Amino acid sequence: xxxxxxxxxxxxxxxxxxxxxxxxxxxxxxxxxxxxxxxxxxxxxxxxxxxxxxxxxxxxxxxxxxxxxxxxxxxxxxxxxxxxxxxxxxxxxxxxxxxxxxxxxxxxxxxxxxxxxxxxxxxxxxxxxxxxxxxxxxxxxxxxxxxxxxxxxxxxxxxxxxxxxxxxxxxxxxxxxxxxxxxxxxxxxxxxxxxxxxxxxxx
Ligand SMILES: N[C@@H](CCC(=O)N[C@@H](CS)C(=O)NCC(=O)O)C(=O)O
Numbered sequence: 001x002x003x004x005x006x007x008x009x010x011x012x013x014x015x016x017x018x019x020x021x022x023x024x025x026x027x028x029x030x031x032x033x034x035x036x037x038x039x040x041x042x043x044x045x046x047x048x049x050x051x052x053x054x055x056x057x058x059x060x061x062x063x064x065x066x067x068x069x070x071x072x073x074x075x076x077x078x079x080x081x082x083x084x085x086x087x088x089x090x091x092x093x094x095x096x097x098x099x100x101x102x103x104x105x106x107x108x109x110x111x112x113x114x115x116x117x118x119x120x121x122x123x124x125x126x127x128x129x130x131x132x133x134x135x136x137x138x139x140x141x142x143x144x145x146x147x148x149x150x151x152x153x154x155x156x157x158x159x160x161x162x163x164x165x166x167x168x169x170x171x172x173x174x175x176x177x178x179x180x181x182x183x184x185x186x187x188x189x190x191x192x193x194x195x196x197x198x199x200x201x202x203x
Contacts, residue, residue, distance in 0.1 A: 004068075005043065006052025007032035008202035011065050011104075014158040015053045016202060018069040020195035021154055022076050030203040066096050066155060073151045080148040088145050092152040095144050099159040102130045112170070128178060131160065131169060138182040142189065149190070157190035163200040167191045 004019060006012025007030045019026050031052055033040040046054040047063040054061065055068040057075075062068050070093070073082040083089050111123035134156070137144065144152040165171035167188055176184035190196070 001058075002026040003029060003056040005029045005031045005046060005054040005056070008199055009162075009164065010052055011162075012053035013162050013199050014065040014155065015055060015068045015072070016199045017154055017158050017163070017195050018072050018151065020198050021081060021151075021193075022072055024072070024076055028202060066100050069151060069155055070096060077151065081151055083145065083150060088150075091145055092150060092155075095152040096155040099156045102133075103127075103156075103159050109170075127169070127173070131173070131175065131183065132178075132180060134186070135175070135180040135183045138186045143186065149193070153186070153190050154195075157187055161187060161191055163191070163196045 002019070002024060004012065004015055004026055006015070008016055008028075010032065012030075016028065031039045031043050033043055033050065033052075040050060043052065043054070044050045046056070046061055049063060051063065053065050053068060054063050055071070056062075057071075060071075062071060073092075083092065108123045108126055111119050112127070114120045114123070141147065143149050144156065160169045161167060162171070168174050169187070174184065175181075175187065
């Protein structure tokens with residue numbers, strides 16, 4: 001039995017999307033210690049960082065949303081979602097790691113909420129520069145690895161835009177407003193998938 005711990009209104013949404021796209025049956029435990037202090041202790045037993053998501057699959061207990069998604073793809077995935085070709089999987093790893101090191105940057109997220117307008121502006125400029133890399137990468141293709149949606153798209157799109165963020169990066173940035181039309185179209189294709197709708201409905 002697979003169990004995914006973490007409220008869908010958090011980074012756990014990325015791993016819930018992966019479970020949905022893979023068509024796996026799973027138990028969802030919507031832990032959210034930021035609203036429910038009594039969730040902190042059971043979560044800390046699963047993840048010493050006291051963060052969600054955490055996956056349990058048999059005797060495997062795994063934290064970090066990207067590690068969970070790559071494990072799920074490797075263990076349960078099949079082409080086209082999880083490509084057969086090792087070089088295509090290498091690209092999938094590349095974009096997945098990139099999304100964590102260049103996009104999901106904690107210091108930049110915090111700087112965006114700074115009361116200092118210069119710090120806030122710099123963080124927004126850095127975010128725009130980082131996401132702009134995706135526009136040429138998508139100029140000649142519908143999805144990051146080619147013609148079909150793969151876990152690379154899921155990992156990057158779900159890092160840019162959580163299911164409740166209305167198709168905008170961090171809920172506020174529309175790439176089309178910055179001439180990033182290939183990125184805007186791709187993000188729309190990803191976030192309008194039924195899996196996004198299903199995860200949006202979860203607790
Ligand atoms: N890099 C981690 C980040 C996980 C993370 O920051 N989770 C937040 C929710 S989005 C959390 O659990 N915070 C705990 C708290 O606020 O008490 C991952 O991708 O899994």
